[in-house]
Amino acid sequence: MTNELKTYTLFIIGFIFLSYLIFAFFKETPDTSKENIVTSLNPKFDVLVWSDEFDVEGTINQEKWFHQTKLPPSGSWWGGLIQHYTNRDTNSYVKDGYLHLVAKKESFEAHGEVKEYTAARLNSKFAFTYGRVEIRAKLPAGIGTWPAIWMLNKNIDEDGAYWDNQGFGTTKWPFCGEIDILEHWGKNQDYVSSAVHNGSGYGSDVKNIGGQNIKGASTKFHNYVLEWSKDKMIFSIDGVEHYKYQPTIKNSDTWPYDSDYYIILNIAIEPDIDPNFVESPMVVDYIRVYQ
Structure with a gap:
C-alpha cells in the first residue's frame, strides 16, 4: 500500500x-429547553438516609410511623373537618407492596365524639433538616376528600402529635412552620398544589403557594418531590417544577425552615363531602429521603 x-x-x-x-x-x-423541567438532583442530596418501601404486608411499620388520632380541644380537626383518624387496619395497612390510607364513610365514636367518616393520619418517627423527599403515590378521589403529604417542625406544640408527645412541643402553628409537599382537593380533581405556611402567610391567607394540573392524580402513580436546602425549596411532580419558595428576607416569620421536620400523611374529609361517597384510598409506593 x-x-x-x-x-x-x-x-x-x-x-x-x-x-x-x-x-x-x-x-x-x-x-433541557423545556421550561420548568427538573433534569437533575441537587448533587448534595444523593445519599438515601430514610425510606419506607412498604414491602412488609399487614400493619404499618410501627418503628417508622405513629398514628395521630387525638382530636384537638374543639372536638374536630382544624377547619371544620368531619372525620376521625383511627389506628385501625381498615384505615391504614400495607398490601402488595403499597401503603393504603383509606377514607371511609362509617359512623365511628372516639374521644367522646361520634363522626360519620374515618381516615388515617401518620406521623413519621424520623425528622430531618434539608434534603430531597420523593413520594410515589396515587391519590383518593371524591368531592370533599382532601389528601395531603406534608411536613411540620417537630417543635410544634400540638397535643397528640408524635414529637409533641416526646417533649419537643414548644412553638404554636404557624410559627413553627409547615411544608406542604402535596395537597389535592376532590372538588378540583387533578390539580395538585404545594405551599409553605409560616408567620408571613398561613391558613386561608397563605401567600406562598403554587400547583399544576396532572393527568390521573387518582388513577395513576406520580412522583412528588421536594428539594429543600438552606436557601430555597423546590416542588415538582414527575420532574416538572411548579413552585419555588425562596424569600429575599429570611427571618423567623419567613424562614423557620432551618431545623428538623417530620412527614405527615393523611386524608381529611370536608363538610361538603359528596353524599354518595363510600371510600377511597391514598396508595403510596414508597417514600424516600436523600441528603
Missing part, C-alpha cells in the same frame, strides 16, 4: 470515528 493510500485510509477511519463521537454526544445529551 502506498503512503498516499495509507494516509487516505487513516483519514477516512478518523473521520468516521469523530463523526460517531459527535453523534453519540448529541444523542445522549438531554433536551
Whole structure:
C-alpha cells in the first residue's frame, strides 16, 4: 500500500470515528429547553438516609410511623373537618407492596365524639433538616376528600402529635412552620398544589403557594418531590417544577425552615363531602429521603 493510500485510509477511519463521537454526544445529551423541567438532583442530596418501601404486608411499620388520632380541644380537626383518624387496619395497612390510607364513610365514636367518616393520619418517627423527599403515590378521589403529604417542625406544640408527645412541643402553628409537599382537593380533581405556611402567610391567607394540573392524580402513580436546602425549596411532580419558595428576607416569620421536620400523611374529609361517597384510598409506593 502506498503512503498516499495509507494516509487516505487513516483519514477516512478518523473521520468516521469523530463523526460517531459527535453523534453519540448529541444523542445522549438531554433536551433541557423545556421550561420548568427538573433534569437533575441537587448533587448534595444523593445519599438515601430514610425510606419506607412498604414491602412488609399487614400493619404499618410501627418503628417508622405513629398514628395521630387525638382530636384537638374543639372536638374536630382544624377547619371544620368531619372525620376521625383511627389506628385501625381498615384505615391504614400495607398490601402488595403499597401503603393504603383509606377514607371511609362509617359512623365511628372516639374521644367522646361520634363522626360519620374515618381516615388515617401518620406521623413519621424520623425528622430531618434539608434534603430531597420523593413520594410515589396515587391519590383518593371524591368531592370533599382532601389528601395531603406534608411536613411540620417537630417543635410544634400540638397535643397528640408524635414529637409533641416526646417533649419537643414548644412553638404554636404557624410559627413553627409547615411544608406542604402535596395537597389535592376532590372538588378540583387533578390539580395538585404545594405551599409553605409560616408567620408571613398561613391558613386561608397563605401567600406562598403554587400547583399544576396532572393527568390521573387518582388513577395513576406520580412522583412528588421536594428539594429543600438552606436557601430555597423546590416542588415538582414527575420532574416538572411548579413552585419555588425562596424569600429575599429570611427571618423567623419567613424562614423557620432551618431545623428538623417530620412527614405527615393523611386524608381529611370536608363538610361538603359528596353524599354518595363510600371510600377511597391514598396508595403510596414508597417514600424516600436523600441528603
